[in-house]
Amino acid sequence: MIAFLGMGLLGSNFTKALLKKGQQVQVWNRTADKAKALEAEGAKAFDSIVDAVKGVKRIHITLSDDAVVDAVLAQAAPGFEPGAVILDHTTTSVEGAEKRTKEWAAKDITYVHVPVFMGPANALEGSGVMLVSGNQEVAAQILPWLETMTGKVINLGDRPGKAAGVKLLGNMFLITLTGGFSDMLATAKAMDLPGSVITDLFSEWNPGAAAPARLKRIMTADYDSPSWELQMARKDARLMMEEAAKGNKTLTVIPAIAKEMDKWLEKGNQNKDWSIIASENL
Structure with missing residues (x-):
């Protein structure tokens, strides 16, 4: 028996996939109708979160943030079986994941943060990526469960909050992109160019393939052998903003980067590799 708390797009599709694999799943959601809808798929919905977790050793949650996770787990706690395992797929803070791991362990409950790079479609078809970190004996125990739910599980080692941190970094890349x-x-x-020119460009030139090499170059901190001088990168940023302004368009990312470039230009770094703007973060 599995309990799943949080029937949003991700949680509901995880539940459907588990049911299709023959698992018995008890579900609960703060908005009860979302849980009730899963009964048509074979789940058993509960109005009481305490009843939803009673007698269950494996509990999954997909919620919104640290505060909601803490509130929901506190609400469910009277129904937890000693030795139950909570698998939290919520994107949370590092501090929150580490705090919950420690606090629930003291109550004979195993809490594991297992954030995901998965959308609803991935949850339904069992593709995408899950991250896990913390006690490696626990990781070995839950790995067979996780492997049936996703395409790949990445074990990040024994620090409980590391998976939370890596998840945030991955999402940061997606937001920036x-x-x-x-x-x-x-x-x-x-x-006056159609957006299709961008997809056409990427069909011939794949900048994503160069991303690992670009990051490696940034981390080597070699600014004296520039592949793109800071002054030239700043000139291009100026042209971009000027073209946008001519069409009454406001940019989001480029002005912020241009401001950072200006800071480094004022320090006399015009002939350095433009990746010097990241040097304070190495």
């Missing part, structure tokens, strides 16, 4: 695409689309429109 989307912000960059937004700036590209705005500038393309300002220059």
Whole structure:
């Protein structure tokens, strides 16, 4: 028997996938109708969260943030079986994940933070990536469960909060990428070019393939052998903002980066590799 708390898009599709694999799943959601809807798929919905977790050793949760996770677990606690395992797929803070791991262990409950790089479609089809970290004996215990739910499980070692940190870094990349695409689309429109020119460009030139090498170069901190001088990168940023302004478009990402470039130009780094703007964070 499995309990699943949180029937949003991710949680409901995880539940459907578990049911299709023959698992018995008890579900609960703060908005009861979302849990009740899963009964048509074979789940057993509960109005009481305490009843939903009674007699269950394996409990999954997909919620919104640290505060909600803490509140829901506190609400469910009277129903927890000694030795129960809580698998939390919520994106949370590092501190929150580490705190919950320690506090629940003191109550004979195993809490494991297992954040995901998975959308609802991934949850339904068992693809995407799960992250796990913390006690490695526990990780070995839960790995067979996780492997049936996703395409790949990445074990990040014995620090309980590491998975939470890596999840945030991954999401940071996705947010930055989307912000960059937004700036590209705005500038393309300002220059009277269709957005399709960007997809056409990427069909011939794949900048993503160079991302690992770019990060490695940044981390080597070799600014005296520039592949793109800071002054030239700043000139290009100026052109981008000027083109956008001509079309009455406001950019999100490029102005912030240009401001950081200006700070380093004022220090006399015009002929350095432009990746010097990241040097304070190494």
